[in-house]
Amino acid sequence: xxxxxxxxxxxxxxxxxxxxxxxxxxxxxxxxxxxxxxxxxxxxxxxxxxxxxxxxxxxxxxxxxxxxxxxxxxxxxxxxxxxxxxxxxxxxxxxxxxxxxxxxxxxxxxxxxxxxxxxxxxxxxxxxxxxxxxxxxxxx
Numbered sequence: 064x065x066x067x068x069x070x071x072x073x074x075x076x077x078x079x080x081x082x083x084x085x086x087x088x089x090x091x092x093x094x095x096x097x098x099x100x101x102x103x104x105x106x107x108x109x110x111x112x113x114x115x116x117x118x119x120x121x122x123x124x125x126x127x128x129x130x131x132x133x134x135x136x137x138x139x140x141x142x143x144x145x146x147x148x149x150x151x152x153x154x155x156x157x158x159x160x161x162x163x164x165x166x167x168x169x170x171x172x173x174x175x176x177x178x179x180x181x182x183x184x185x186x187x188x189x190x191x192x193x194x195x196x197x198x199x200x201x202x203x
Contacts, residue, residue, distance in 0.1 A: 112184075112187060112190045114193035114194050114196075114197060117181075117190065118197050121181060122134075122194070122197075124136045125137050125140065125144040125178075126144045126145060126146075126147060127144075129148070129201070130146065130147030130148050130198070130201035131146050131147075132146035132147070140175075140177055142175050142177075144178070147201035147202075148201045148203050150203055153199070153201075153202045158195055158199075160172060161195050161198055161199075162191050162192075162195055164178065164180075165180070165181060165184065165194050165195070166180055166181055166184050166185050166191060167180040168180030
C-alpha cells in the first residue's frame with residue numbers, strides 16, 4: 064500500500080506543479096521587455112518648384128535672362144539657342160510643342176540634342192505651364 068500511496072502522492076504533486084506553472088486567467092502572461100522603437104522622421108516634402116527660379120537656373124544659362132538666346136553658355140553652342148523674342152518663331156510654334164521641348168528636350172522634336180529636357184517636370188504640369196508663360200512672355 065505504501066508504494067501505491069507514494070505513486071498517488073507523486074501524481075497529485077505533479078498535477079499541482081503543472082497547474083501552478085500555467086498562467087491563470089486573472090494574471091496576464093509575462094511580457095518580454097523590449098527597447099522602445101525609435102522611428103525615423105518622415106522624409107521632408109520636396110520643396111515647391113518656383114518656375115522663375117527654374118528658368119533662371121535651367122534655361123537662362125543658354126537662352127539668356129531676356130530670352131534672346133545669348134546666355135553665358137550659348138557662346139560654345141552650335142546651333143545657338145532659340146531666341147524667344149523672335150515673333151516669327153513665336154507664331155510658328157504651339158504651346159504643346161514648347162511644353163514637349165521643356166520636358167523632353169530638343170531631340171524629342173527634331174531639334175538640337177544639346178537642348179536638355181527636364182523629365183523631372185513630367186508630373187508637374189502646373190510648373191511646365193508657368194515655364195510656357197515665361198517663354199511666351201518674351202514675345203514682342
